[in-house]
Amino acid sequence: MASSKDRQRKLARAKYDRQMARRAERERVRRRVMAGVGTGLALVLIVGGGLWIGGVFDSDDTTSTEAGDTCIWTPLDASKNTDLTEVGTPETTNLPESGTETMSITTNQGDPITVSLDVASAPCAAASLSYLAGKQFYDDTDCYEIMAIGAVHCGDPSGTGQGGPTYTFYDENTPVIPDPSASASATESAVLYPKGTVTLIGNPAGSNGSQFLIFFKDYAPTTEAPYSIVGQVTGGDDTLAKIGKITTVADDAGEKVKPKEKITIQSLTVGADDAATVAPSASAQS
Structure with missing residues (x-):
């Protein structure tokens, strides 16, 4: 019974989990950018990482999240x-x-x-x-x-x-x-x-x-x-x-x-x- 409840509550929080996953990925990208080797490569990654963190590349997903699931069946x-x-x-x-x-x-x-x-x-x-x-x-x-x-x-x-x-x-x-x-x-x-x-x-x-x-x-x-x-x-x-x-x-x-x-x-x-x-x-x- 407990596992069933947990599964349903996880499903209900699917939108939240997706947001947290994206946030974690952005943080990993930021760390990789800051630790990048090569001045030129680091600069490219910093710019790209900044855009990513700003949500430029996931605008469609953000829209989907904002209009996310009200209910999970x-x-x-x-x-x-x-x-x-x-x-x-x-x-x-x-x-x-x-x-x-x-x-x-x-x-x-x-x-x-x-x-x-x-x-x-x-x-x-x-x-x-x-x-x-x-x-x-x-x-x-x-x-x-x-x-x-x-x-x-x-x-x-x-x-x-x-x-x-x-x-x-x-x-x-x-x-x-x-x-x-x-x-x-x-x-x-x-x-x-x-x-x-x-x-x-x-x-x-x-x-x-x-x-x-x-x-x-x-x-x-x-x-x-x-x-x-x-x-x-x-x-x-x-x-x-x-x-x-x-x-x-x-x-x-x-x-x-x-x-x-x-x-x-x-x-x-x-x-x-x-x-x-x-x-x-x-x-x-x-």
Whole structure:
């Protein structure tokens, strides 16, 4: 698990690594220039080295770096996991990195659940959800677990916990557990996942795909904060509360997390138009 996390974080820092590699190479060139033999050769190298250090010869690469990857998607081999669904990968550049987007989840349990996606804090998670929604990845899939921590688990078409797209990406916007020696007031405020929080859930942790949780009650973890936050429920509270009250039965592994009543995502959409789509239905009900 640790090696997987390290690999993803290294990929996420690819642009930084390239910059550092270029800087190191420039420094080596500078040292060679300063230690060059022959006055004429040294002069040529000094001029050339000065231009190199100034970035004259790597202007194209500098442009590429400045418009570098916003997100890195680590590919998975579907032939090694038949629960994965081949859908390609989202773009890596020119992705939104500020503001919010609206995610609308229509289920068989009532009014749509609307979520404000925090693009500024979790741009890659928002980009992935938007991409998969555009592929109708979530449509007609079941939320197959109601977890004891007070969250419904959705986003795996296979219903096994092993499914998702053929890529993963790293954690963003993961809350921090308060210091156990902190004051009582700090300890009391350790609800890191308030009711209505939407997070990603990776398998293994830190390796995210399509799976997500919607918390229908507050959750205050005591040892680690395993989920990265992507948004907050802004509508459909009654539907979420209804889902949270569904009785659970044992699944194939013997864990009492399987909803006795099906929770089916009929459609999931992401985008600026979603708010306009949801608004008429709200006004029609008033």
